[in-house]
Amino acid sequence: SQTIHQWPATLVQPVGSPLSLECTVEGTSNPNLYWYRQAAGRGLQLLFYSVGIGQISSEVPQNLSASRPQDRQFILSSKKLLLSDSGFYLCAWSAGGYEQFFGPGTRLTVL
Amino acid sequence: RKEVEQDPGPFNVPEGATVAFNCTYSNSASQSFFWYRQDCRKEPKLLMSVYSSGNEDGRFTAQLNRASQYISLLIRDSKLSDSATYLCVALGYGQNFVFGPGTRLSVLP
Numbered sequence: 001s002q003t004i005h006q007w008p009a010t011l012v013q014p015v016g017s018p019l020s021l022e023c024t025v026e027g028t029s030n031p032n033l034y035w036y037r038q039a040a041g042r043g044l045q046l047l048f049y050s051v052g053i054g055q056i057s058s059e060v061p062q063n064l065s066a067s068r069p070q071d072r073q074f075i076l077s078s079k080k081l082l083l084s085d086s087g088f089y090l091c092a093w094s095a096g097g098y099e100q101f102f103g104p105g106t107r108l109t110v111l
Numbered sequence: 112r113k114e115v116e117q118d119p120g121p122f123n124v125p126e127g128a129t130v131a132f133n134c135t136y137s138n139s140a141s142q143s144f145f146w147y148r149q150d151c152r153k154e155p156k157l158l159m160s161v162y163s164s165g166n167e168d169g170r171f172t173a174q175l176n177r178a179s180q181y182i183s184l185l186i187r188d189s190k191l192s193d194s195a196t197y198l199c200v201a202l203g204y205g206q207n208f209v210f211g212p213g214t215r216l217s218v219l220p
Contacts, residue, residue: 034208037195042212043198043210043212044155044210046207046210049207061178088152090154091153094208098160099145099160100157100200101157101158102154102155103152103154105154
């Protein structure tokens with residue numbers, strides 16, 4: 001069966017510091033991968049998605065970036081965090097046009 | 112107009128009640144639809160997929176009306192454990208999943 005991992009589970013970072021969140025999927029090949037952010041009390045905002053290694057589509061221009069160095073690994077990064085980057089970051093995978101399955105998420109607080 | 116719209120609620124219903132949520136979508140090219148539930152501070156979890164006119168799974172029934180561009184979710188015999196936020200999702204072209212803002216349900220004893 002497929003499993004999706006995210007780490008860390010929680011993170012507290014100062015403004016201006018870098019960020020690296022990692023997501024890995026097990027039990028499937030060539031998944032579509034997604035990064036979402038959910039601000040407190042708000043809906044999910046799609047940040048990036050990837051249909052293959054090295055292929056990244058950005059939905060919202062901001063100070064975040066994403067990379068997919070391996071088939072089942074998706075990384076979200078920032079060089080300098082802003083206060084507005086605080087939120088619940090969710091990674092998800094899908095088998096191309098079917099349901100999405102989410103990881104447990106990373107709760108990021110930028111102080 | 113937002114691509115996927117939902118009444119944010121909250122819907123407060125007694126145990127055993129039947130409750131229905133509606134969701135409207137603006138992109139007529141949307142191919143597939145899903146309902147997720149999200150518990151507080153947790154990730155969304157898939158509740159139902161809706162590929163044709165509807166789907167039923169136990170106490171949960173989802174219906175799709177393509178002509179009017181809405182999807183509904185009906186929950187019968189509500190349980191306390193049904194309390195959550197319910198997210199409506201539309202899948203358009205290009206693997207683009209569009210989430211609605213969610214409808215909050217509280218089932219009261």
